[in-house]
Amino acid sequence: MIFKKTGRVICWVIECLGALVASAGVVYLYVSCLSWLKFGVWPSYDLQMFWAAVHSQWPHMEWTGLQKIIGLVPAVILGLPTWVVFLIAGGSVYIVGILGNLGLDVRVTRTPSETGY
Numbered sequence: 001m002i003f004k005k006t007g008r009v010i011c012w013v014i015e016c017l018g019a020l021v022a023s024a025g026v027v028y029l030y031v032s033c034l035s036w037l038k039f040g041v042w043p044s045y046d047l048q049m050f051w052a053a054v055h056s057q058w059p060h061m062e063w064t065g066l067q068k069i070i071g072l073v074p075a076v077i078l079g080l081p082t083w084v085v086f087l088i089a090g091g092s093v094y095i096v097g098i099l100g101n102l103g104l105d106v107r108v109t110r111t112p113s114e115t116g117y
Contacts, residue, residue: 007104015097022090028083047085048078 036042061067077085 004104008101011097011100011104013097014100015094018090018092018094018097020090022087022094025083025086025088025090028086032081032083045082046078047080047082050082051078 032043032045061070
């Protein structure tokens with residue numbers, strides 16, 4: 001019983017965090033729309049600019065083939081607008097929290113023939 005309640009609290013926290021991250025994506029989209037309406041230019045703040053703003057680097061490997069793979073995979077992802085990434089990541093985390101809660105809510109009901117009475 002305690003484990004189920006603890007699991008529900010953990011899933012609730014995961015849902016809340018997912019909702020907050022998704023909300024950040026929606027707010028960022030709203031601010032971008034306001035900027036577009038005010039200045040007439042859509043702000044192109046993609047994930048690569050966000051990654052550089054947090055002063056992070058991609059790993060560097062001495063093996064050339066692996067370094068090419070590391071360079072190609074994020075090229076598609078880094079071109080996405082930041083609000084899309086926040087919205088997708090937050091929505092995914094929110095869905096994981098909901099599925100965890102649904103998994104904990106499933107009750108096993110047995111018929112009297114299964115219990116032996």
